[in-house]
Every structure is written in structure tokens, then in C-alpha cells.
Amino acid sequence: MRSDFLVYGSPQIGQEEIDEVLDTIHSGWLGTGPKTQRFEKEFATYQGIENAVAVSSCTAAIHLALLAAGVGKGDEVIIPALTFCATANAVIHAGARPVFADIREEDLTIDPFDVERKISSKTRAVIPVHLYGYPADMASLRSIASKHNLHLIQDAAHAAESEYRGKKMATYGDITTYSFYITKNLTTVEGGMVVTSNREWADKIKVFALHGMSQDAWSRYSDRGYKHYQVSMPGYKYNMTDIQASFGLHQLNRLETSLLRRDEIWNRYDEAFCTLPFILPPSPSDSTIRHAKHIYALRVANGASISRDECMERLYSQNIGSAVHYTSLHLHPYYTDEFGYRKGDFPVAENVGETTFSLPLSAKLTDSDVNDVIQAVCGIFK
Ligand SMILES: Cc1ncc(COP(=O)(O)O)c(C=O)c1O
Incomplete structure (x- = not known):
């Protein structure tokens, strides 16, 4: 028997992450700033999609994705029954009702036939989860979504590297969300990302993620001089910090x-x-x-x-x-x-x-x- 306990989900953290975190601490700016921006750009490039917004978790990412897509009170969102509770809870936080569909034996992802059975006049979106990293049947789900005019918001918490028909998963969703929780393939200790080719939604998500403010703290406090901000909505406190992004930049490289x-x-x-x-x-x-x-x-x-x-x-x-x-x-x-x-x-x-x-x-x-x-x-x- 081994002498020490083998912890499930312990991540690989390299010297590069440690050096980057120290560099951030010594830089004097630890909050959302230039490293978060760089991480967003590099993650978007890796996924082959133009816009990425770094947030505090995948739960926050799904919540904001639903709000950006206009999903709210009185709406229904279909999700797989076998997923982490955050997928359902984010739907509830958006004011909508999560409707469960069963998964398929062959790949354990959401069953498109059951999705179609669960559609009602209130259904606004489907959230496939690429369970364990196995891509859901996006061709069938896209065809159902188009037929019923539904948003396809992906929970890609397990699927940063997954590809479907030779392309990264982000290509297939209206909005795709990722988790950088400590056990994930890419970790920022806690963190998440929203990726979308819809620029307007990305801009909205950025504002939602930081109190509804028009300028983030870095653009107010940087060496470019103080900028006034305006609050356009009662937003959330879901931003990622440069300390987290310091992990993310090197985890992404690896x-x-x-x-x-x-x-x-x-x-x-x-x-x-x-x-x-x-x-x-x-x-x-x-x-x-x-x-x-x-x-x-x-x-x-x-x-x-x-x-x-x-x-x-x-x-x-x-x-x-x-x-x-x-x-x-x-x-x-x-x-x-x-x-x-x-x-x-x-x-x-x-x-x-x-x-x-x-x-x-x-x-x-x-x-x-x-x-x-x-x-x-x-x-x-x-
Ligand atoms: C499938 C799935 N969705 C969502 C989440 C929530 O991610 P986070 O902890 O970053 O909020 C997780 C986290 O484990 C997950 O496994």
C-alpha cells in the first residue's frame, strides 16, 4: 500500500505559474487587469473564436450566458440530468426553470431524442454538457435548436480541448462556458470563461460581470490616467483577477x-x-x-x-x-x-x-x- 494519500484531482502546477504569480504580486496590480486581458485573448485564439470574457467560475459563466441570451423568468432550459448541480443552479439564478433530459448509454451526453420530447412553448435554450470531455451530439442538437428557435449554450467545463468534427467545441455553441476550478484540465484555482462569436453578447457579459460598470478597475487606475465610470445595470461581482490569470496563461500553454x-x-x-x-x-x-x-x-x-x-x-x-x-x-x-x-x-x-x-x-x-x-x-x- 502507498504511504501517502493520492488526492483525487490534484493539479499539475509548474514553476512558470509560480513565477508569474510572483511577478503579478510584485507588479503592484493584482486585480482584473492586463494579464486577465492577455489570458482572454490567448484562450479565445486557442478556441478559434473572437471573443472571450474571463469570470470567477463556470457557474458565473453559465449564469451570464443565459442573461446575455435574454433567458429569464418564465423560461425553460433543457439540461442533462447527469451533470454537476451548477448547470441547473445557474439556470435557476437566471430566473428560469431547468428541465432535465436523460443521457445516452453510448457516450453519456444529453440524448437529443429526449431533448426534443422535453421542448415546450416555454423552452428558450438547451445546455449540452460534454461529460468527462466527450463531445455531445452537436449536429443533432443544432438541428433541434434551429427547428425550435432555441439558444445552444454549451457547458464545456470538462471540454477545453474537446473537438467535434475536427473543430473546437466553441465553434458549435451560441455561447460556450468553461471552468478553471482546481480539478479541471486547465486551472486558475477558481475561474471560468465565456466564449462567443457574438460581440454584442460578449460586451454585455463583460458589463454584467463587474457590477454593471462601464470601466473596469484597471482602466480607472492604470498609468493611462483615471477614467470615470457609469453604472448601466445592477451587475454581478464575477470578474477574474490577474493572480488567477497568472495561473491560466501557463496552464493554457501546457x-x-x-x-x-x-x-x-x-x-x-x-x-x-x-x-x-x-x-x-x-x-x-x-x-x-x-x-x-x-x-x-x-x-x-x-x-x-x-x-x-x-x-x-x-x-x-x-x-x-x-x-x-x-x-x-x-x-x-x-x-x-x-x-x-x-x-x-x-x-x-x-x-x-x-x-x-x-x-x-x-x-x-x-x-x-x-x-x-x-x-x-x-x-x-x-
Ligand atoms: C459540468 C460542470 N458544469 C459546471 C461546473 C461549475 O464550474 P465552477 O466550479 O467553475 O463554477 C462544473 C464544476 O465542477 C462542472 O463539472
């Missing part, structure tokens, strides 16, 4: 090499576990689909002699951390009580939520860490 390392780990896991009573995470067979390999979630097969929670306990007893992504939202008390969902409403999401557990997959893992995980998982059935 995004592709980190993916190569996670790809190696993913393949080692697949090889080691393919004969055990697990369903391996789906991998795209189509070369035009690129999986961001954010979460490696093993699914305990029907009829296995052990439950998911027992698997996690055995890993824990071997000093290996694991996680659950996620319990289907309709089974959490708030959504059950508020929206009247019941057990059995979303059978695929429910089953995946009850049977999967996620293994450490960070680019930070050494070969020896990976060996420890493999040994511990194989040991579950001994």
Missing part, C-alpha cells in the same frame, strides 16, 4: 502536453481494467471527435459482486482517492421537491450516477502513482 500525459494514463487504465467486471469509459471511434480526457469514470457492471461505494472504500483503504461524477440531479432533494422529479424518471443518468466512480487522472501523476491506482483497482476483486 494544455496540449497535459492531454498527451492523460491520454497515456487513460490507455494504461483501459488495458489494465478491460478484463474486470467494469464498463470502461466511452472512447470515440470517430477520429473527428476529440475527447478531452478530463474524467476517467469506471462503471461497475450489472451483476458484479461489489457495489460502487464498496469499490471506493477499498481504494480509500489503499490510500487512493476517487470521486463520483455525479448523482443524477433529479435524485437530490432540492430538485425532487421543487420540480416534482421522481426515481425512475431518467433511467440512464440514474444508473450511471449509481454505478460509476472516477479515478485520479491528473497530468501530475507519476508512473508509480498510476501503478498504485492500477494495483488497488485490480485488488478490489481479489
